[in-house]
Amino acid sequence: MTAPQLYVAGDIHYAGGSHPILAWLDELAQRPPARLVLLGDVVEWWVDSGGCCARYAPLLDRLRALRARRWTLDIVRGNRELIAGRRFAVASGARLHWPRLELALGGRRIRIEHGDRLLDDPLYRGWSALARSLPFRVWSSLHPPALQEAVARWLRRHSAGRRPGRRIRLDPRRLAASARGVDALLFGHIHACWRRQLGACECILVGDWPAGEGRWVEGYADGRLAPRRRRWP
Secondary structure, three states: OOOOOEEEEOOOOEOOOOOHHHHHHHHHOOOOOOEEEEOOOOEOOOOOOHHHHHHOHHHHHHHHHHHHOOOEEEEEOOHHHOOOOHHHHHHHOOEEEOOEEEEEEOOEEEEEEOOHHHEOOHHHHHHHHHHHOHHHHHHHHOOOHHHHHHHHHHHHHHHHHHOOOOOOOEOHHHHHHHHOOOOEEEEOOOOOOEEEEEOOEEEEEOOOOOOOEEEEEEEOOOOOEEEEEEEOO
8 A cells, every 4th residue: 555645633732741642653753754744733832932842852852753754844833833933843843834834745736724713713813913923922032931931821721711611613704715726625723523525625624632542634645635543542
């Protein structure tokens, strides 16, 4: 069987320690070099600091090991990596993209994005624009790392507290606009998996990595995209 040329995964939410993503990356390192795209919310990188590098070292080390084995690594920043910059890129060995990444596979045009911009959520879009702005970044850099980490912890608690009762809805107009002009659209953010045809575009919601389980999409030389799911002990 022909080996995949592309792997796409996202919404891993690695918090340190043991996690199925580590075993998966170790397995990829034994396969022929290909392209790995992580579509966001890989880690919670609220502050572009050395503390984040240390916290996520097991994952970052494995990504750099793939790069050393001639893999191509790309990370599309998600809402948990809005502040991520050069330090994150160097620590992971990946090229950072936002708001999307487009590539060709078997003559097909593939668009990959995190998915948060496809939601019907004006409040979040406002916060996202603020967090990415240069004034906000400069303002954040003027504060000591300890204070930045304290703010990051507050944001994490606030985000987690809103999740259970919060309705997450895709905006059909935004989804249609993002699917326009490409043959396939892969995205995440919503912790679910499905595959639908939207006009001429194949839309795949890649899924997240819940406890003991991994979900990703493999792409082959003929342009075929195959969602995968696996459980680890």
